[in-house]
Amino acid sequence: MNRAPLPLLGIVAGLVALVGVATLRPDGQETTTLELAAPLPVERTTLTCPRPTDAESATTWYSAVTPPTGGTRFDEGSAALLPAPEYRQELDEPADEENAEDGEENAEEPAEGAADEPAEPVIELAEPGVPVTVRVDETGAPALAGTAEQLLAPGWTVQQTTAVESGEGQGLLGTSCQVPDTEFWFAGASAAEDRHDYVHVTNPDEAATVVDIEIYGAQGELAAEHGQGITVPGRSSVAVRLSTLLSDAEPGLAIHVAARSGRIGAQVEVVDEALGTDWLPPVTAPTADTVVLPGIPAGVRAARLSVFAPGDEDLSLEVGLAGPGGTITPAGHETVAAHAGTVTTVDLGDLTQGEASSLVLTRAAGSGAGPVIASLQVVAGEEGERESAFIPATAPVDERASIAGNTTSGTRLSFLALEESVEVEVSYSAGADGGEPVEETHTIDPGTTVTITPELADTEGNYAVTIRPAGGGGTLYAARTLLVDRDGTTTFTTQTLPDDRSTVSVPETGPDLSMLID
Structure with a gap:
């Protein structure tokens, strides 16, 4: 036995x-x-910020904050962003799998321009709830990458805002520094003759990675062999001009950026000869049946919608325009059809009639069930002084969202409630140069877009905004528009506010x- x-x-x-x-x-x-x-509050958050535009007349501001978070077991923490120098790789030869692996090994050496000694932080935080702003005037400033830990990790938020005073691409660029991931989808890019788009990829980790860039147009996937096997060494960044990956000028593009190993940050810098410059952020909600693009600013006079269907099924989307008075179906643009594997671009014209609003795309009955990659380019200003910004499809605010870099005279908050009303708690931090926190509560009716202009008389310097759904059964979407006066002309940039993922179960x-x- x-x-x-x-x-x-x-x-x-x-x-x-x-x-x-x-x-x-x-x-x-x-x-x-x-x-x-x-x-529970997260204990570690990593962010990447793309390299600012290299225009000689550019000035960039970094604004960082960690909102106060209850329930954390830490009494202290750290949060800092450090330079991620640009690595220049020749794209004359496509990299096969063997060369790509060799590239990862060779890229262990510091990127060009990286210092032998540890780099000094460009911006760092000392305590929650107190925003910090740093101005950078140097041409050729690098991308940034860094980590917040313990007390300063939950909801760590950094805004990168750049003003270009003159020359090609003058205007205002803004983006929220992003949490790295393995892949990103973009819609609304272009390699047309009057567009100069760059794909910026940042590697926040020590180990090198290899990145593939796939490009899709109105006829399907485009040959872009030089976009395969791009080496990104550890703690560095790469900027690739989109037109160098294609043999012909191509408008209306969707882009898929994926890392073969590790994680990356990725954003697209758009320079339009006629419509100025801004960042095209990635889509953050590609699989929802209802796709929301919130925060179209008041004063917009033209809009162009880009929709990509990356799956195997054709899509049919019903279009809704949610304004201050409710949601309507715009005449002449009731539906948008996107064939599988192709990009559909729709010129919506003066769809909003100058009112602040949001675009809601709903999967029609009988439509395919594949993902939806959508982005909206909005244009404001008079002829010769026009400027554009991009609004990607975004995720709702589940628990909390935060945005830094707000100004006392140029901040507009936009809220959209779906299905039912939502009560929203809005918290304004003290300014970077002084003031006291302020809290407000607003009710957003279903199907409406509400714009709020904060009135903070005692706030000095840039401040942060934190929003929380506090009641009602609706789904909340949010965005923030920054307005900056430049020689009598108003420039603008818009960022969506998905959930800041400050907690984890x-x-x-x-x-x-x-x-x-x-």
């Missing part, structure tokens, strides 16, 4: 004695061994010895 060793029998007997009451139930019911605890585990019971 086989016998188990005595020590093992002792361990099993002890464990059964400890949990036998919970495991061996006479009614045969299974025990629950895995439960989700209440969400940690499972609670319990003992389960059912595997030992025959």
Whole structure:
């Protein structure tokens, strides 16, 4: 007869004695061994910021903040962004898999321009709730990457805003520094003759990675062999001009940027000879049945919608325009059809009639079930002084969203509620140069876009905004527009506000010895 060793029998007997009451139930019911605890604040957050435009007349401001968060078990923390120097790789030859692996090994050396000694932080935080702003005037400033830990990790937010005073691409560029991921989707890029778009990729980690850029147009995927196997060394960035990847000028493009290993940040810099410059952010909600592009600013006089269907099924989307008075179906633009694997571009013209609004795309009955990649280019200003910004499809605010870099005279907050009304708590931090926090509560009716202009008389310097859904059953979407007066001309940039993912659900585990019971 086989016998188990005595020590093992002792361990099993002890464990059964400890949990036998919970495991061996006479009614045969299974025990629950895995439960989700209440969400806990995250303890580490990484961000990447793309290299600012290299225009000689550009000035960039970085504004950082971590909103106060209850429930954290830490009394201190750190948060800093450091330079991620640009790495220049020749794109004359496409990299095959073997060369790509060699590139990863060779890229362990510091990128061009990287210092031998540890780099000094460009911007860092000392405590939650207190924003910090840094101005950078140097031409050729690098991309940034960094990490916030412990007390300063939950909801760490950094805004990068650049003003270009003259020359090609003059205007205002703005973007929220992003949490790195393995892949990103963009819609609304272009390689037309009057557009100069750059794909910026930042690697925040020590190990090198290899990135592939796939490009799609109105006829499907385009040959872009030089976009394959692009090496991005650790703690560095790469900027690739989109037109160098294609043999012909191509408007209306969708882009897929994916890392073969590790994680990256990716954004598209758009320079339009007629419509100025801004960042094209990635789509953050590609799989929803209802696709929302919130925060079209008041005063917009033209809009262009780009929709890409990356799956195997054709899509049909019903178009809704949610303004201050409710949601309507715009005449002449009731639906948008996108064939599988192709980009559809629709010129919406003066769709909003100058009113602040949001675009809502709903999957029509009988439509395909694939992902939806959508972005909206909005244009404001008179002929010769026009400027544009981009609004990607974005995720809703579940628990909290934050945005830094707000100004006392040029900030507009935009809220959209779907299905039902939503009560929103809006918290304004003290300014970077002084003031006190302020809190407000607003009710957003279903199907409407509400614009709020903060009035903060005692706030000095840039400040941060934190929003929280506080009541009602609707789904909340949000965006922020910055307005800057430049020689009598108003320039603008718009950023969406998805959830800041400041908490995470940690499972609670319990003992389960059912595997030992025959």
